[in-house]
Amino acid sequence: MLGLDQHEVGAIAVARLLRDAGMEVIYLGRFNLPAAIVKAAADEDADVIGLSCHSWEYLHYIDELFELLQARGLTIPLVVGGSVITREDEERLRARGVAAVFGPTTVAEDIPAVLRDIARGQAQS
Secondary structure: OEOOOOOHHHHHHHHHHHHHOOOOOOOOOOOEOHHHHHHHHHHOOOOOEEEEOOOOOHHHHHHHHHHHHHHOOOOOOEEEEOOOOOHHHHHHHHHOOOOEEEOOOOOHHHHHHHHHHHHOOOOOO
């Protein structure tokens, strides 16, 4: 989870959902900033980085996260999910390069298939 996010329950639920779907999940816990996320993604050879966001701070960290990935020569897709994401936020995030956005109306069972497609390099619409 990124930065100031206080709502860990959703992130843990999604982590369990993904693990139950056969995915390896490296959960960093709360209060992480872009540098720690990028370091962990590089160290763990991540296929996808997922951010759980239940407040709007993530909007201020996305560009830094992409810049740090680029500085390391990493092209790891970024996905964002959370209850506060609006349609307008989704459009802005997609325009900034986020591979997938899971807002409050996302069907949880759809998430693993989307992430598998992203990890395989298949773009999401």
